[in-house]
Amino acid sequence: MGNTNLKRYFKIIELLEKEPNKWTCGKLGLYFGVSKQCIHRDINKLRNAGFDIKCSNKGYCLMQD
Numbered sequence: 001m002g003n004t005n006l007k008r009y010f011k012i013i014e015l016l017e018k019e020p021n022k023w024t025c026g027k028l029g030l031y032f033g034v035s036k037q038c039i040h041r042d043i044n045k046l047r048n049a050g051f052d053i054k055c056s057n058k059g060y061c062l063m064q065d
Helices: 003-018 025-032 036-048
Strands: 053-055 060-062
Touching: 003 025, 003 036, 003 060, 025 036, 036 053
Parallel strands: none
Antiparallel strands: 053 060
């Protein structure tokens, strides 16, 4: 896992915290200059790391306790 990936993971969490339901795979992909598939993998890795990320037709949402 590269430093670039780690920075992207932290930024994804930050964006989802600030603006829930705004960010879809497509929007995140455009923001970071990567494919939707790459973002989908990133979201799955974050979920596996313990982040509760939900997806709706509006976008991703970071659930908080």
